[in-house]
Amino acid sequence: MSSAMKLIRRFIVILFLSICLLFIFNVVLFFYLSYHQAGNQGGWKAAETISQSLQKDDRGSYRLSEKGVATLDEYQAWAILIDDRTGKVVWHSSNLPQAVPLAYSAADIARAVRGYICDYPTTTSGHGKDLLILGHPKTAYWKLMHNTFDYQTIASLPRHLLVFTICNLAAIFLIYMVAATGIFRSVKPILCGIEALPGGGNVYVKEKGLLSQLAASINRVSETLNMQKRQIQKKETARANWIAGVSHDIRTPLSMVMGYAGQLEEDQALEEPVRRKASAIRHQSEKIRNLVSDLNLASKLEYNMQPLKMAPVNMAALTRQVSADFMNMDIEDKYPISWNGSEEMNACFVLGDKDLLRRAFSNIIQNSINHNDGGCGIYITLSEKDGQCAILMEDDGIGVSNAQIEELNSSPHYMVCDDQISRQRHGLGLLIVKQIAAAHHGSVTIGCSTYGGFSVLLEFPICQENHNS
The missing domain is CATH 1.10.287 (Helix Hairpins)
Structure with missing residues (x-):
């Protein structure tokens, strides 16, 4: 379920980021497309240019300069000059359409200035007291004849834009949530099924919907x-x-x-x-x-079929007992055992199964005996550190190579294989030691001893009740 909520949150973040990016993109696109658009100023400037290019000679005739002719050609426009007193056309360009009248009343001039002459959009300019009208192709401009807004509408425009934006965002969010709900209903069983797979058991997801x-x-x-x-x-x-x-x-x-x-x-x-x-x-x-x-x-131990009789065990006393048992059996004194520990370590208690712990210590000592036929010294050191009882069991025998130690620490079954069939192997005994330690929430580390032989370090959590007492 947490994965599904995380997915929904990510979708919502993506939605808002998409809206922001879309808004920025549209603003940039709007300014780019309208950059060269002068808001009909091109037509008005063209009318001023024609007015400036139109000159009257000594005989009273009007003549358009080359610049004015070029401007008419550029805008594909025609031009007329209306006399201020009579309202008649006193000059016109050579490309004047036949439908364009040559006389105008005051009402005609008002309509022409605001909009069109015979469906031709117009722009105007003054020429002295006279009026110059420039007519453009019918598809050049679209002029609004009644584009007026009351002051209250203009004053309320920011508020209207804010309301418009909020309503649009709410509509987009609502549409998204409706769509996301449907997607979530399809995705939720899939996510629950995937999360349940590692736990085992029967997982069944209804095979319907988009997924x-x-x-x-x-x-x-x-x-x-x-x-x-x-x-x-x-x-x-x-x-x-x-x-x-x-x-x-x-x-x-x-x-x-x-x-x-x-x-x-x-x-x-x-x-x-x-x-x-x-x-x-x-x-x-x-x-x-x-x-x-x-x-x-x-x-x-592997299948948790061995019942554990858990009770506080004095590790110092137990290691001494195991050492004494082996020393009593060593009639030839080939495997002397030295016990090292301070007086403070005479009572180090661990919560565990005494028989299994005895078995672990015995297996380690027996391992040293099995692999050193010529005899070796065995050394047991008991210490305490960071709430752990550490039992270090070493020998000064033939030891093992670094590669073998690495394999003993990493191999699941602690088997060291070689080509010499007659050579004994470190195997099942150390596996049992590892299993016993794991059953007591402890750890086992195999290495080379400071005496040049083989070493096994066992660490167990100290039983705090007996430790404090």
Whole structure:
């Protein structure tokens, strides 16, 4: 609806701008067309020129100079000179029409001066006490015989022009609004349909009016989007069901493999090479179990199927617990963990699911262990800045290249592919970390550590209630 009102406002602005420009254009055009129009002054000046060019010789005869003859030719006019005392024509040009009389009464002279002689428009000039009349072609001028206006009309002219202008603008605006209302009725459903398309759902616009073809296109687009949405949902549902089914079906046979492998590993009657093979089978089976568990958890987080048990969690205590668990399992002390944090950071609370946050921290530490077979130091730093609890987890292992870091931060699934099949990859574990952080309104940044290895920075909003207390 806001788009429709914006469109109407723009149309109204265009209307008023068009009226102003049209008015200016008409004024300029009027002055341009009337610039050379002298308001009949050309005919009057021609009569004065003929009067000045007409001279009387010693014998009493009139003679027209060459300039006067040229003026008559230019205006295609004829001329007569009427005697002041007798009213008779004492001189006329050689091209005088036969219908033009040669004697005039005072009434005839009054009519001739104001208007016409035998339908020939006239202009006049004095020649001494006599009257010179210049007759023009019948189509040269249109003379108004009774063009008089009373004083009140002239005095009221500005007010009349203002009323005329206002009435015209009101009429134009009314016509425009009537037309715009019809257009708006056709455009409104189209705009509403277009605005509703990104929200999904069924969008239908009645296919009628001036924009029926556009309405039909919107309906087809809506049908296509809905069909694609249903197909995507169907595929995603099938994928989620497949992952859940595989996770469930693989649990029992994998438990049997791990159980038998454990029994063979602990059987002292078997030779050492056989027991080592059984141990390798058990370790790899554990990786498969963890991978299936991670895959199932990632699927649940992606589709919001994992219920979150939100409560204030002390991040300092939780990171220490996770560190202690890994240190207790590290019998050979190949992966020592150092915890860095000030005394003020002994109680940094975040509103979250404790088990999921533990899983995220465990995945990051396990990622460092998986990619550094020769051992590495792991460093955990807890800090607070701008209302965010920051957990920086680093190692001094082999690290990754800048290109890999860029791909880890930008790839939706955090997969780094290479040509070496035997090389382990940063993949699903970091994806789960990212999903857990997103579920807690946090962020994850992957980079190179200050120790030359791999680093992961997690930031979560601090729970203000516990923080203030």
